[in-house]
Amino acid sequence: MASKNILVFSFTFIFSQFHYSTAQIWVRSGYWLAGSDFPAADINSALFTHLICAFAEVDNSTYQVFIPSSYAQNFSVFPSVVKRKNPSVIPLMSIWNGQASTGQSIRGDPVNPSVLSSMIEQPSTRKPFIDSSIKLARLHGFLGIDLFWLWPNSTDLSNIGALLDEWRAAISSEATNSSQSELIFTMAVRYSPSLQSVSYPVDSIKKNLYWAHLVAYDYHLPLKEKFTGNHAALYNPSSNITTDFGLKQWLGMRMPANKLALGLPYHGYVWTLVNPKDTSVGAPASGPGTTLDGSMGYRFIKSFIQNYGYGAKPVYNSTYVVNYFIVGSTWINYDDVETVRAKISYAKEKGLIGTNVFAVINDDNWALSLAAAGVTDHKSKRKLLLIILLPIAFILIVVATVVFYRRSSLFKTKKGDAGTIILGNRTLSGSENLDGNAPTIQAFSFAQIQAATGNFSNEFKLGEGGYGPVYKGKLPRGQEIAVKRLSASSTQGLEEFKNEVSLTARLQHVNLVQVLDSAVRGMKRC
Numbered sequence: 001m002a003s004k005n006i007l008v009f010s011f012t013f014i015f016s017q018f019h020y021s022t023a024q025i026w027v028r029s030g031y032w033l034a035g036s037d038f039p040a041a042d043i044n045s046a047l048f049t050h051l052i053c054a055f056a057e058v059d060n061s062t063y064q065v066f067i068p069s070s071y072a073q074n075f076s077v078f079p080s081v082v083k084r085k086n087p088s089v090i091p092l093m094s095i096w097n098g099q100a101s102t103g104q105s106i107r108g109d110p111v112n113p114s115v116l117s118s119m120i121e122q123p124s125t126r127k128p129f130i131d132s133s134i135k136l137a138r139l140h141g142f143l144g145i146d147l148f149w150l151w152p153n154s155t156d157l158s159n160i161g162a163l164l165d166e167w168r169a170a171i172s173s174e175a176t177n178s179s180q181s182e183l184i185f186t187m188a189v190r191y192s193p194s195l196q197s198v199s200y201p202v203d204s205i206k207k208n209l210y211w212a213h214l215v216a217y218d219y220h221l222p223l224k225e226k227f228t229g230n231h232a233a234l235y236n237p238s239s240n241i242t243t244d245f246g247l248k249q250w251l252g253m254r255m256p257a258n259k260l261a262l263g264l265p266y267h268g269y270v271w272t273l274v275n276p277k278d279t280s281v282g283a284p285a286s287g288p289g290t291t292l293d294g295s296m297g298y299r300f301i302k303s304f305i306q307n308y309g310y311g312a313k314p315v316y317n318s319t320y321v322v323n324y325f326i327v328g329s330t331w332i333n334y335d336d337v338e339t340v341r342a343k344i345s346y347a348k349e350k351g352l353i354g355t356n357v358f359a360v361i362n363d364d365n366w367a368l369s370l371a372a373a374g375v376t377d378h379k380s381k382r383k384l385l386l387i388i389l390l391p392i393a394f395i396l397i398v399v400a401t402v403v404f405y406r407r408s409s410l411f412k413t414k415k416g417d418a419g420t421i422i423l424g425n426r427t428l429s430g431s432e433n434l435d436g437n438a439p440t441i442q443a444f445s446f447a448q449i450q451a452a453t454g455n456f457s458n459e460f461k462l463g464e465g466g467y468g469p470v471y472k473g474k475l476p477r478g479q480e481i482a483v484k485r486l487s488a489s490s491t492q493g494l495e496e497f498k499n500e501v502s503l504t505a506r507l508q509h510v511n512l513v514q515v516l517d518s519a520v521r522g523m524k525r526c
């Protein structure tokens, strides 16, 4: 009988849909930086599915992965510490190319021979790297390994396919040998698979990685460009340097969407405008503002707005999907809650596996991560509604048909009601108006820093770093600061100092405040 067939069909439909929806997990991963003063115990792990402990390094003679001794304790306790608030969070260990090479890559400077470049050249140097990475991850209780390599050049990328093949094979065989579940395997990749004649081996990436983290930020930097630019825009009608363009390139090269996690920067950039009245994207700028390279963590941007905003409000621009804060000649673009929500809706719509935060330590009271967790998935809600409604509709039709045929001998046809369900389409965007009359803010001067730190007096001294002493201080409006002064006698040069600065935004935390005042005055650098 026809009605029986319809019933069987509708139940099959229910099960196939349930199977499909439970198989999909929405990844919310984030980097934490060992050596920051943001304790891993303070991470709200409930807001994440995967937390990545950064960074393990590679020995330049043995090519073995190791944890710098000063971070050993932080790495060994990380997996158990993050599981306290969320027992199901998955801890990963991330490996990078060291501070110097990573700093140079971020600035776009040519990278001197790097340890990863030497390691990747030969199978005999890849093996100790791979084997030691697995051993080290297991030793400390990590359930996955991540490679954070900014940025391999074309020579490196011609070998990276082989590295990933061998690495994944070793990961699989180690799992079999040890009867444990396989370590998760991820890697950070550029927002676009081919840039400046450099192309990623997409086949190897999709075959070997569980997924890749799209580094979808740092597109325009105030140290490099004398024009304001969006550093992490989703769209731009007049430029291809956007996340949407890069993602489409990846998908166009047959990278599966569900093997990509969208990078969410928890930092922004500050430009100093040449003309405070010209605040457009592409307006002339004289360079970075407020910090040495213009980078600023979200938490610091929020406190900057409070301390120096004089009531001006951030603006959300849904054309680019970016937030701006403009006051006087200070022009900041960053991701606030509106931007984060819009990017997550976008990532879900494109079928990505999830998102990746860089870095969790820059959030402000978890405002961004809470906003990220709060984005409802319209697509799966709709799917759930279909899963529930469709079988009910089928059953009703079957029942109605049976009833109709039974009664058709007695009654004439009666017209039924047709109901329409309209699913709402809530917009997540909104924009605020900028207070155009905001007064010009004062730039930090050397004299102000002298005043704030009691002329670098011992009383204000917090400690001594590799480059020189670090002082605490207080600005006139009450903001607490830390000032790092590069001592004239420091054996470490400006180059190392620049590398540290390049990483500042990404490594910012409570006591490592923005590097203030970039000028190198005689032998005094601070």
Ligand SMILES: *[C@@H]1O[C@H](CO)[C@@H](O)[C@H](O)[C@H]1NC(C)=O
Binding pocket: 034, 035, 036, 037, 038, 039, 040, 041, 071, 073, 074
């Ligand atoms: C890292 O480990 C050191 C040494 O045990 C500890 O003092 C410090 O608080 C840890 N840092 C963080 C951010 O957890």
Ligand SMILES: *[C@@H]1O[C@H](CO)[C@@H](O)[C@H](O)[C@H]1NC(C)=O
Binding pocket: 060, 061
């Ligand atoms: C290798 O690492 C050691 C210790 O970090 C360092 O002193 C040395 O300069 C490095 N060698 C090269 C060739 O980079």
Ligand SMILES: *[C@@H]1O[C@H](CO)[C@@H](O)[C@H](O)[C@H]1NC(C)=O
Binding pocket: 111, 112, 113, 114, 117, 153, 154, 155, 156
């Ligand atoms: C890539 O970088 C390595 C050093 O890290 C260098 O030896 C090699 O020549 C570079 N290749 C290209 C094409 O620039």
Ligand SMILES: *[C@@H]1O[C@H](CO)[C@@H](O)[C@H](O)[C@H]1NC(C)=O
Binding pocket: 170, 171, 173, 174, 177
């Ligand atoms: C797993 O065991 C096989 C056979 O004993 C060995 O060849 C292989 O190297 C082992 N793999 C790892 C990663 O230890």
Ligand SMILES: *[C@@H]1O[C@H](CO)[C@@H](O)[C@H](O)[C@H]1NC(C)=O
Binding pocket: 237, 238, 239, 240
């Ligand atoms: C963007 O890229 C496409 C295809 O590569 C090209 O045709 C187009 O001219 C580019 N647009 C801009 C604004 O650069």
Ligand SMILES: *[C@@H]1O[C@H](CO)[C@@H](O)[C@H](O)[C@H]1NC(C)=O
Binding pocket: 280, 281, 316, 317, 318, 319, 320, 431
């Ligand atoms: C975003 O900014 C651009 C450039 O200033 C402007 O043309 C566009 O109208 C803005 N979009 C919104 C939604 O405000």
